[in-house]
Structures are given as structure tokens and as C-alpha cells.
Amino acid sequence: MRAFEYASPTTKEQAAALLGDKWDDIGILAGGTDLLSLMKDDISKPRRLVDIKGIKEMQGIRHAPATGLRIGALVTLQELLEHAAVKKEYPALAQAATGVASMQLRNAGTVGGDLCQRPRCWYFRNGNGLLAQDSSGKSLVVDGENKYHAILGNSGPAYFVNPSSLAPALIALGARIKVYGPKGSREVALEQFFTTPQKDGEREYLLKPNEIITEITVPAASGVRSATYAVHEREALDWPLAAASVALKMSGTKITSARVVLGQVAPIPWAAAEADKLLAGKVVSEQVAKDAGAAAVTGARALSQNAYKIQLAKVAVKRAILQASEGRA
Numbered sequence: 001m002r003a004f005e006y007a008s009p010t011t012k013e014q015a016a017a018l019l020g021d022k023w024d025d026i027g028i029l030a031g032g033t034d035l036l037s038l039m040k041d042d043i044s045k046p047r048r049l050v051d052i053k054g055i056k057e058m059q060g061i062r063h064a065p066a067t068g069l070r071i072g073a074l075v076t077l078q079e080l081l082e083h084a085a086v087k088k089e090y091p092a093l094a095q096a097a098t099g100v101a102s103m104q105l106r107n108a109g110t111v112g113g114d115l116c117q118r119p120r121c122w123y124f125r126n127g128n129g130l131l132a133q134d135s136s137g138k139s140l141v142v143d144g145e146n147k148y149h150a151i152l153g154n155s156g157p158a159y160f161v162n163p164s165s166l167a168p169a170l171i172a173l174g175a176r177i178k179v180y181g182p183k184g185s186r187e188v189a190l191e192q193f194f195t196t197p198q199k200d201g202e203r204e205y206l207l208k209p210n211e212i213i214t215e216i217t218v219p220a221a222s223g224v225r226s227a228t229y230a231v232h233e234r235e236a237l238d239w240p241l242a243a244a245s246v247a248l249k250m251s252g253t254k255i256t257s258a259r260v261v262l263g264q265v266a267p268i269p270w271a272a273a274e275a276d277k278l279l280a281g282k283v284v285s286e287q288v289a290k291d292a293g294a295a296a297v298t299g300a301r302a303l304s305q306n307a308y309k310i311q312l313a314k315v316a317v318k319r320a321i322l323q324a325s326e327g328r329a
Contacts, residue, residue: 001039001040002039002042002045004027004039004046004047004048004049005047005048005049006048006049006051007048007049007050007051008050008051008053008054009050009051009052009054009055010054010055010056011055011057012055012057012058012180012212012214013180015028015050015052015055015180015212016180016181016182016210016211016212017182018048018050019050019181019209019210019211019212020048020209020210021209021210022209023201023203023209024044024045024046025046025047025048025209026046026047026048026049026050026209027039027044027046027048027049027050028049028050028052028212029049029050029051029052029053030052030053030073030074030110030112030113031076031105031108031109031110031113032108033105033108033109033113033117034109034113034117034118035113038118038125041125041127042127043118043124043125043127052074052212053074055074057072057214058072058073058074058112058214058215059072059074059075060072060075061075061079061080061083061085061086063083063085063086063089064220065089065220065222066220067220068217068218068219068220068221069085069086069089069090069217069218069221070215070216070217071111071215071216071217071218072111072214072215073110073111073112073212073213073214073215073216074110074111074112075110075111076106076107076108076109076110076111077097077100077105077106077107077109077110077111077114077165077166078097078103078106078107080093080094080097080111080166081094081097081098081106089221090169090173090218090221090226091226091227091228091324092169092172092173092226092227092228092245092246092247092320092324093166093169093170093173093218093226093228095169095227095228095229096165096166096168096169096228096230096243096245097165097166099165099228099230099232099240099243100165100237101235101236101237101238102237105237111166111216112212112213112216114164114165114166114167115164115166115167115170115177115190115193115205115213115216116205116207116213117163117164118163118204119160119161119162119163119204119267120148120160120161120163120239121141121148121149121159121160121161122145122148123140123141123144124160128140129200130158130160130197130200130202130204131157131158131197131199131200132159132160133157133200139156139157139159141159141160141303142156142159142303142304143304145305146159146303146304146305146306147305147306147308148161148241148306149161149303149306150265150266150267150303151265151266151297151300151301151302151303151306151307151309151310151313152262152265152266152270152297152299152300152301153196153266153267153268153270154266154267154301154303155301157197157198157199158196158197158198158267159267159303160267161263161264161265161266161267162194162204162263162264162266162267162268162269163239163264164263164269165240165243165263167190167194167261167263167269168228168243168244168245168261168262168263168269169226169228169245169261170190170216170218171190171191171245171259171261171269171271172226172245172246172247172259172260172261173218173219173221173224173226173245173247173259174189174218174219174247174259175189175190175216175217175218175219176188176189176190176216176217177189177190177193177213177215177216177217178213178214178215178216178217179207179211179212179213179214180211180212180214181208181210181211181212182210185214188206190216191269191271192206193205193206193207194206194268194269195268196267196268197267204267204268223249223250224247224248224249225247225248225249225250225324225325225327226245226246226247226248226324227245227246227320227321227323227324228243228244228245228246228320229243229244229316229317229319229320229323230242230243230244230263230264230316231243231312231315231316239264240263240264241264241308241309241312242262242263242264242265242309242312242313242315242316243262243263243264243316244260244261244262244263244296244313244316244317244319244320245260245261245263245320246258246259246260246261246317246320246321246324247259247324248279248284248321248324248325250284250325253283253284253325254281254282254283254284255279255280255281255282255283255284255325256280256281257276257280258275258276258279258280258292259271259276260272260275260276260279260292260296260317260320260321262296262297262313262316262317265297265300265309265313272295272296272297272298272317274295274296274298275292275293275295275296275317277295278291278292278295279292279321284321284322284325286318286322288321289317289318289319289321289322289325290314290318292317292318292321293313293314293315293316293317293318293321294314296313296314296317297310297313297314300313
């Protein structure tokens with residue numbers, strides 16, 4: 001690992017002052033479960049680490065039935081899934097956190113870190129860049145090993161999948177994210193936070209190099225039933241092959257409105273608008289859930305080795321809808 005400076009601010013203002021204008025200059029250290037691995041592999045080479053774990057205002061969970069949920073960016077995944085209100089009112093979120101099978105990662109990894117972790121694409125992790133292109137600009141993914149890559153939003157140049165465990169659930173639940181930088185605080189819908197890079201040097205999210213996530217807010221969950229279902233290759237620690245989070249507003253057994261968001265299938269958490277439209281006004285049934293799964297992958301385009309992910313995404317959506325409609329946490 002390369003030598004680096006170390007700073008440990010106690011306020012968000014101090015932290016912002018320590019950040020720079022270039023991504024490669026500064027590393028933000030929270031749980032460190034992703035950053036330290038990138039540094040050891042010489043993919044990330046910060047000259048300074050800014051340790052934000054001591055910023056108390058970025059910690060803790062608050063819940064009020066009338067206004068919803070406030071999650072500090074430094075809340076760990078374990079804290080999230082153990083919180084009584086999260087388990088009861090936002091089961092999709094608790095289930096998404098539970099899907100991180102490693103107790104060590106859940107106790108160290110933070111909510112903010114999960115949203116900002118870098119892609120697990122093996123080309124990126126082996127030093128071939130975020131877009132995994134050769135010297136001529138041709139993608140290494142399209143004709144290479146691509147069985148874990150994107151089936152949606154993959155018309156190029158990005159083919160990696162967004163790795164966040166929590167983002168699909170948070171987006172389905174209508175979450176907003178707050179960030180802080182030299183110009184103060186700003187807030188954005190989490191769905192708009194993620195972006196598909198078009199050239200090297202761009203990131204997968206709209207955070208600027210001199211900004212940090214401070215908190216995530218989720219609207220009140222009254223009348224909403226939610227669930228997350230992820231398909232894993234094995235039960236041991238691993239990232240899902242495909243995942244789906246759904247949030248259903250229901251009147252009896254009828255869905256009045258729905259949000260379906262796919263994970264691990266596109267460079268961004270994939271909002272499945274066609275599935276939302278199909279579900280609205282329907283009575284939940286096995287067939288309706290199956291049809292919604294098919295609608296969720298509208299426009300999917302398989303690469304040479306990952307066509308199987310289309311079926312897995314359909315199954316994840318179907319099972320998440322059925323689970324949510326039954327109100328099972």
C-alpha cells in the first residue's frame with residue numbers, strides 16, 4: 001500500500017475542507033471495507049485519507065411515523081437491520097442489509113459507503129479502468145468474460161453493474177440523499193444520484209470529489225408494503241447475481257401504485273417503470289407478479305455469457321412482489 005496522509009475531522013465542515021477537487025487525491029474512510037481493498041490492489045491511490053468516523057452528526061437512526069426515517073451516512077448495515085422501526089416499517093431495507101452475509105462487513109460497512117462503493121467488475125478491479133477498454137478504446141467486456149455484467153443500460157460504454165445492496169430498496173421507498181461540500185448542503189432524490197459514466201474519469205454517481213454524504217431520508221411507510229429478493233450463486237458471502245426491491249401501496253389485495261427497482265443488472269440501480277405501470281390497479285396474484293417480472297426486464301440485452309441474468313431478474317421481481325403483498329418482513 002502506498003504512503004498517505006491521515007486526517008480525522010470531527011465535523012462535516014472540517015471534512016469538506018480536507019477534500020480536494022480531484023477524485024484520485026483524497027480517499028474518504030468510513031467502514032473502509034471497499035476503499036482499503038482498492039488501495040491494497042493499487043486501484044485507488046489517495047495521497048490523503050480523511051477518516052469521517054468521528055463525525056457524530058452523521059451517525060444514528062431516527063424514526064417518526066408521521067415523517068419517516070433519517071439514516072446517518074455512518075450507520076452500519078448491522079445497526080440498520082437491527083433497528084426495530086426499520087424491520088417493521090421498511091422490511092425491504094432490512095432484507096437488503098441482511099443479504100450482506102458477512103457479519104464482519106455488516107458491522108464495519110456503512111450505509112453511505114454501500115451507496116458509494118465501486119463496481120465489482122473484475123476488469124476494473126484488475127486495473128483496466130472503469131469502462132474496461134483497451135488502448136484503442138474497444139471494450140474488453142463485450143468479447144470477454146461478461147457473465148456477471150449488465151443486461152440493462154448496457155449499450156455502452158459502461159457494462160459493469162452497480163454493486164450497492166441498499167440502493168434498490170431505498171429508491172423503491174422514495175429515499176433522498178443529503179450531501180455536504182464547500183458550498184453547503186444539497187439534497188437529491190437517490191434515484192437521480194446514480195449515473196452511467198460516458199468516459200474515463202467520470203464516476204458512477206453525482207457526488208463531487210469535495211463532497212460527502214451526510215444522511216439519507218426515507219418517507220413515512222404508512223400504507224406501503226415492501227420487500228427485497230436477491231438471487232445468489234451460493235449462500236456464503238457473495239454479491240447477488242440479480243436482485244429486486246419493490247414498494248407497493250395497496251388497498252386490500254389491489255395495488256394502487258408500485259415501485260420496482262432492480263439491482264446488480266445495470267450500471268445504475270434500474271427503475272423498472274414498465275413493471276410499475278403493469279402493477280398499478282392490479283390484484284396481486286402469481287400471474288400478475290410473473291407478468292411484472294417480465295415487464296421489469298423490458299429492453300434487456302444479453303451479452304455473450306449473461307443471458308441467464310434476465311430470467312433471474314424476472315424471478316427476483318416476482319418473488320419480491322409476492323413477499324411484499326403478504327406483508328412478510
